[in-house]
Amino acid sequence: MSTGHDGPGRFSSAAPSPFPPIEEYAYLSDCHTGALLAPDGSVDWLCVPRFDAPSIFGSLLDREAGTFRLGPDNIDHPTSRHYTPGTNVLETTWRTKSGWLLVRDALVIGPAPPDDEINPHTRPPVDDDAHHLLVRTAHCLEGTVAVQLICEPVFGYGHTPAEWTMTGPQRHAADATGAGLTVRLATDLTLGIEGGRVRARHLLSTGEHAWCALSWAAGLAVPADGDHARALVDTTCRYWRTWLAQARIPDHRWRDPLQRSALAIKGLTYVPTGATVAAPTTSLPETPGGARNWDYRYTWMRDTTFTLRALHWLDLDWEAEEFMQFIADVQPTEDGSLQIMYGIDGRRELTETELPDLSGYAGARPVRVGNAAYSQRQNDVYGAVLDSILLHTRRSQRLPRRLWPLVVSQAEAATRIWTQPDQGIWEARGEPRHYVSSKLMCWVALDRAAKLAVLRGDADRAPTWAHTAEQIRDDILTHGVTTDGVLRQHYDTDALDASTLLAANFRFLPGDDKRLAATVNAIAEDLTENGFVLRYRTDQTDDGQHGKEGTFLICSFWLVSALAHIGELQRARDLMERLLRVKSPLGLYAEEYDAHTGRHLGNFPQAFSHLALIGAAESIILAERTGEL
Incomplete structure (x- = not known):
């Protein structure tokens, strides 16, 4: 078995490891905090409510320190991953034995009120700002795909497991609390609590959608439904493209x-x-x-x-x-x-x-x-x-x-x-x-x-x-x-x-x-x-x-x-x-x-x-x- 060493005192960065290569992570941002997404669809790093806060998903630094996955069941390697052109919104396409699935991920930015109760501003308010919301949508492109959702926050840099409480009817929302912080998971999937995590699984057919959202916003506001969730992702795309249009990017091969x-x-x-x-x-x-x-x-x-x-x-x-x-x-x-x-x-x-x-x-x-x-x-x-x-x-x-x-x-x-x-x-x-x-x-x-x-x-x-x-x-x-x-x-x-x-x-x-x-x-x-x-x-x-x-x-x-x-x-x-x-x-x-x-x-x-x-x-x-x- 390989030890990962290629000489005295040297450990190879390409040694087999349960940690994805650093360069394979995708980065999402709402200009208040950032998330790193692994190729398997897991959010392995997210600190809320801002960049320097303790992590709630910390699998980047310990595989037991919290993660949040939305993707096909029993498939870890996607067919393609790319940013929606001109944005920091990620699109991941999966091929399974029975169908094709598209997942979009965004830390939401859109029209905002003048006062932010989560992260107070010292600069003048801007027209578009963070909604303190991570939205994930899934769309079955062809065939049938079993979609799996697993959300397991561990608060305080992997120190405090979440305590979950169902909120609202029909098991479509739950609150996770730990280390003085509460976040809300909302989805159109039916949730089940399993210790420190919640999990859902649902079979999508051609043309069908699913969504979930994690909120640390004021009042733990979440999307009203799937149409609203997808609209928030689209709004975030428009924000990034509008912003990028203001930049002078030379018409050059680079x-x-x-x-x-x-x-x-x-x-x-x-x-x-x-x-x-x-x-x-x-x-x-x-x-x-x-x-x-x-x-x-x-x-x-x-x-x-x-x-x-x-x-x-x-x-x-x-x-x-x-x-x-x-x-x-x-x-x-x-x-x-x-x-x-x-x-x-x-x-x-x-x-x-x-x-x-x-x-x-x-x-x-x-x-x-x-x-x-x-x-x-x-x-x-x-x-x-x-x-x-x-x-x-x-x-x-x-x-x-x-x-x-x-x-x-x-x-x-x-x-x-x-x-x-x-x-x-x-x-x-x-x-x-x-x-x-x-x-x-x-x-x-x-x-x-x-x-x-x-x-x-x-x-x-x-x-x-x-x-x-x-x-x-x-x-x-x-x-x-x-x-x-x-x-x-x-x-x-x-x-x-x-x-x-x-x-x-x-x-x-x-x-x-x-x-x-x-x-x-x-x-x-x-x-x-x-x-x-x-x-x-x-x-x-x-x-x-x-x-x-x-x-x-x-x-x-x-x-x-x-x-x-x-x-x-x-x-x-x-x-x-x-x-x-x-x-x-x-x-x-x-x-x-x-x-x-x-x-x-x-x-x-x-x-x-x-x-x-x-x-x-x-x-x-x-x-x-x-x-x-």
């Missing part, structure tokens, strides 16, 4: 992956505050069977500039404005600087704990909730925030009054700390170092602050900040470059780090600079596996963790942008095409890619990967259409 990335990023947005989660999941492993498992259901300040660049390039200015207002609202630390990350409601404390009762995805433990990195010092945060403010200011042709104090505080903070070591962009849990990318982002902070001061007409601060930016630049080029002219990971090593590709993306060095070309080529040749880029070599970096990790998709997309910047346009195209071919079957990306097995690793879907995809596509498309780099 139009489809750009659209899917835009939909994924919108689906990772928490509408009540404008925040964006890095991913909707926690503890999906970066190392198969290992301990590199983190909670990503928060907003990282380092993502701000990549988010703003992508949103503005796609003409999604409303989302960009909402995100900037979230940044303006967050509370700084005692010295005036921003934390590296915040909760989606802006909270500062994200205490990290472990859940020892959960097995972890394919045995990867520990399972973590919260993220201790919130208390780390990462000096890249200032540059990310100020670059995003400059991008937003140039786009809107105005600097909002409430953002100027943030510019001043972050520029002053970057001035104070740029000479100090930190944990770096990758949140290493080893000793602080003088990371080149952190110094580089401090240069970005002061460079952008100086430009913002000029735009505002602040004649005193602009030259001071510009002078500090030049000091940082000189320091990096003096201490951060190897004898071969390559940007190092940090000042005390010659090791490579993919974060130095940001020297191209943020125009720290011009495209014809030999040091930039040397850095890009060194990373492409010596920091890759099968052509895909690693963050760094784990055996050369004190990151406080053990074990190997996969290649980082964002770093590979950064390499695409960097190759385009140094004039290697065909190499950039070639790598971009390879990256597009390794997307999930539904067009999504996790954080990492196992170049040996073709499996995705880490939390999923990952906003950073999709943001970098958009940035890489932009760099090539602009070069192709203008003939300039």
Whole structure:
């Protein structure tokens, strides 16, 4: 029998497992929370009422932590799965021995009242919002199909089994309660309670329908009947298509992956505050069977500039404005600087704990909730925030009054700390170092602050900040470059780090600079596996963790942008095409890619990967259409 090991200390991501491959999950969103659906029709991850709440379906991290399935009885592998074009609504087609079945799944979005009793808004109300409702419909296309419904929530991250109570006549609705939360399951199937789960089974014939809905809405509102349930799915489709129509998607061969990335990023947005989660999941492993498992259901300040660049390039200015207002609202630390990350409601404390009762995805433990990195010092945060403010200011042709104090505080903070070591962009849990990318982002902070001061007409601060930016630049080029002219990971090593590709993306060095070309080529040749880029070599970096990790998709997309910047346009195209071919079957990306097995690793879907995809596509498309780099 295979053990899943292919060498000492290495566990294969393709080892036989009861857990579906990460890339085979579908993602649904109502911009308040997200659900992951396995190929067998089971909802294996759902946190209610919002992204960072405890899970009620957690089979993603433990096969006994709750699931919700609607599909044909005794058939686990569908014939096809795809999103309704232009939406985050899933369609799954099943072939059984006796017939064909189509199942549609949606986290419902539609016309909404001005006040949300479930997740209060700090941003202005929108016309369409979450109904706090998961709707699933089934349609027998041909023949006969036995449809099975199983709903087994386990509240509090798999800790508290549901207590079920039938509600209403004819056994078509039941309430599940646990850990202080109640949800309602409604359906046109006849339900039976079996301990902590409810179950139903019904034979559908050609043309017949069935439906079910899970509600955590105010008053536990559910669809009135099957027609209403199907109408809610259609309304959700119209919402996503109407939203996507507002985006500027170039008429290019990469139009489809750009659209899917835009939909994924919108689906990772928490509408009540404008925040964006890095991913909707926690503890999906970066190392198969290992301990590199983190909670990503928060907003990282380092993502701000990549988010703003992508949103503005796609003409999604409303989302960009909402995100900037979230940044303006967050509370700084005692010295005036921003934390590296915040909760989606802006909270500062994200205490990290472990859940020892959960097995972890394919045995990867520990399972973590919260993220201790919130208390780390990462000096890249200032540059990310100020670059995003400059991008937003140039786009809107105005600097909002409430953002100027943030510019001043972050520029002053970057001035104070740029000479100090930190944990770096990758949140290493080893000793602080003088990371080149952190110094580089401090240069970005002061460079952008100086430009913002000029735009505002602040004649005193602009030259001071510009002078500090030049000091940082000189320091990096003096201490951060190897004898071969390559940007190092940090000042005390010659090791490579993919974060130095940001020297191209943020125009720290011009495209014809030999040091930039040397850095890009060194990373492409010596920091890759099968052509895909690693963050760094784990055996050369004190990151406080053990074990190997996969290649980082964002770093590979950064390499695409960097190759385009140094004039290697065909190499950039070639790598971009390879990256597009390794997307999930539904067009999504996790954080990492196992170049040996073709499996995705880490939390999923990952906003950073999709943001970098958009940035890489932009760099090539602009070069192709203008003939300039």
